[in-house]
Amino acid sequence: MNTREKILTQDQAATIVKQWQHEHLNVVFTNGCFDILHAGHVQYLENARSAGDRLVVGVNTDHSVQRLKGPARPVCSEHDRCRVLAALESVDAVVLFEEDTPIELIERLLPDTLVKGADWALEDIVGADVVLARGGEVKTIAFLDGRSTTGVIERVLESYGRTVCRDEKKTL
């Protein structure tokens, strides 16, 4: 399978989620920026997938990330962030959302299980009320300490500063 096919429009995602639920599959939803993927993201998504039968990942668009994390972010474009996520075996579908929160997407998809990392308190998880109201589950997943995209960026800046690579074969 060409994993690119996992990257769906919201209409396509709504259709496939309905089909999976018709097949009595537990559809898990999570969301995030997933800029510069790291081992914490990978472990998180594997745990999210194991909470059900299919995992749908909502990804903030570039403009949404900029509003959330500042004008210097994202480092990786929404296309590239979706493409990397789609290549993970634990991810069954990837869908962009442009709003500040995934509430409209969650209301549209109505997943069976909503998951976020333990850096989010249960009461702060957007969409929890929607999922719980229809008898679904909301879970937080343990954090892999010491891994964050911000940390990766900070380490790169410490190591390379803002010097441009001298070797023309290297690209920043």
Ligand SMILES: Nc1ncnc2c1ncn2[C@@H]1O[C@H](COP(=O)(O)OP(=O)(O)OP(=O)(O)O)[C@@H](O)[C@H]1O
């Ligand atoms: N180290 C980690 N262990 C487990 N889950 C994580 C980890 N880092 C992020 N996540 C989860 O991955 C999802 C996406 O988070 P996000 O893209 O903001 O990652 P991040 O590394 O925290 O990014 P940033 O440093 O830019 O805030 C969230 O649900 C978050 O809880």
Ligand SMILES: O=P(O)(O)O[C@@H]1O[C@H]([C@H](O)CO)[C@@H](O)[C@H](O)[C@@H]1O
């Ligand atoms: O990558 P992040 O910052 O963990 O993802 C954010 O999650 C927010 C969360 O769903 C709130 O419970 C969400 O509102 C925001 O749009 C980012 O996806």
